[in-house]
Amino acid sequence: MAAHQTAGADAGHPGRRALLGMTAGAAGAAALLGTATPAVAGSRPAARGIARELPVPAVIAHRGASGYRPEHTIGAYQLGLDMGADVIEQDLVPTKDGHLVCRHENDISGTTDVADHPEFADRRTTKTIDGQELTGWFTEDFTLRELKTLRAVERIPAQRPNNTLYDGRWTVPTFEEVLDWAAEQGRERGRPVWLYTETKHPTYFRSLGLGLEEPLARLLRRHRQHRANSRVFLQSFEPSSMERMAGLVDTPRVVLLSSAGSRPWDFVESGDPRTVADLITRRGLREIARYAQGIGPTLDLVIPRAADGSLGRPTSLVEDAHRAGLLVHPYTLRNENRYLPAEFRRGEDPHAYGDVFGALNAYFATGIDGVFADHPDTALLAAADFRG
Numbered sequence: 473m474a475a476h477q478t479a480g481a482d483a484g485h486p487g488r489r490a491l492l493g494m495t496a497g498a499a500g501a502a503a504l505l506g507t508a509t510p511a512v513a514g515s516r517p518a519a520r521g522i523a524r525e526l527p528v529p530a531v532i533a534h535r536g537a538s539g540y541r542p543e544h545t546i547g548a549y550q551l552g553l554d555m556g557a558d559v560i561e562q563d564l565v566p567t568k569d570g571h572l573v574c575r576h577e578n579d580i581s582g583t584t585d586v587a588d589h590p591e592f593a594d595r596r597t598t599k600t601i602d603g604q605e606l607t608g609w610f611t612e613d614f615t616l617r618e619l620k621t622l623r624a625v626e627r628i629p630a631q632r633p634n635n636t637l638y639d640g641r642w643t644v645p646t647f648e649e650v651l652d653w654a655a656e657q658g659r660e661r662g663r664p665v666w667l668y669t670e671t672k673h674p675t676y677f678r679s680l681g682l683g684l685e686e687p688l689a690r691l692l693r694r695h696r697q698h699r700a701n702s703r704v705f706l707q708s709f710e711p712s713s714m715e716r717m718a719g720l721v722d723t724p725r726v727v728l729l730s731s732a733g734s735r736p737w738d739f740v741e742s743g744d745p746r747t748v749a750d751l752i753t754r755r756g757l758r759e760i761a762r763y764a765q766g767i768g769p770t771l772d773l774v775i776p777r778a779a780d781g782s783l784g785r786p787t788s789l790v791e792d793a794h795r796a797g798l799l800v801h802p803y804t805l806r807n808e809n810r811y812l813p814a815e816f817r818r819g820e821d822p823h824a825y826g827d828v829f830g831a832l833n834a835y836f837a838t839g840i841d842g843v844f845a846d847h848p849d850t851a852l853l854a855a856a857d858f859r860g
Contacts (some may be wrong), residue, residue, distance in 0.1 A: 521624070533552025534845055560666070565612070571620060698723055707728050725762050726765065729751060769800065770803060774802050775787070776836065781813060800839075801841060803843070
């Protein structure tokens with residue numbers, strides 16, 4: 473667990489200095505939220521090898537620069553890195569023959585051109601995954617060789633029509649290809665490339681004999697990213713997956729947290745009655761800190777939204793997590809009106825950009841250590857106001 477720093481010891485932290493010398497926009501966000509500026513940063517956990525090289529707040533390219541390129545493609549990862557994102561995110565699901573590939577979901581109906589391949593028409597099926605019935609094509613029914621014949625496409629073309637320009641340009645990458653890409657980019661740039669890697673539906677896949685954690689650990693060891701100071705964050709919505717990874721590698725781990733009333737699926741399967749609301753209590757956070765170094769909450773756990781969709785007052789989650797020695801990397805900030813709090817929307821078009829800088833300032837003012845963003849370029853501009 474990362475050691476806890478007192479407020480006094482934290483005064484020299486870059487994020488703390490930035491908050492003490494906020495721009496007018498950042499100070500305005502703090503005033504809007506009714507938060508005193510010097511206190512917003514709270515006490516950040518000491519790095520102790522994890523994230524020591526990262527600025528605060530860090531910008532994590534969500535599925536790559538997914539606001540501009542089809543998600544989870546080398547093109548999206550490359551653009552996110554070229555834009556200056558501090559970390560690039562991947563989600564992992566397995567193939568039939570046990571390879572780990574980068575897709576947000578194992579249902580590839582909307583993220584590849586699989587429907588255009590008549591040779592795979594008979595693979596379309598209906599499955600129940602984490603309690604949800606889905607009909608489509610699934611990675612676990614394809615070998616890697618078969619999956620590589622498909623091409624990636626934009627998942628939400630109606631919302632991001634410009635991204636469809638790149639439909640068919642890239643294949644589905646394996647995680648090993650991403651590790652090789654990150655190493656090559658690191659050599660070219662003279663600095664390490666950070667990755668943020670999620671195990672998707674680990675309980676479901678383990679029930680199929682396709683456990684994610686063991687092959688992931690093997691890849692991390694092969695690429696020398698299995699140590700506590702590795703430039704990789706591991707993450708999962710299922711706490712038991714991160715507990716399992718803690719027994720396999722020392723790579724930093726983060727527990728993702730959905731809405732307060734939801735239950736992680738591994739809890740559902742094991743009969744654990746706890747909800748996310750239980751996990752974000754001080755006791756719950758101390759429990760997470762036994763096997764993880766951070767949390768990735770939904771933004772609504774940091775600042776709840778009122779009935780009209782506007783921001784309410786910040787919760788104590790950031791401060792409580794920092795007291796437990798945990799980093800806080802919430803998700804996901806997007807530029808489009810439909811995703812923004814009501815007061816930051818501009819005009820009536822849900823797909824048009826709103827005042828994303830105002831929203832980011834409000835979230836950064838809570839003292840979070842970073843944020844997942846579909847549009848890393850805008851998030852980086854906002855983050856600069858809070859960096860030393």
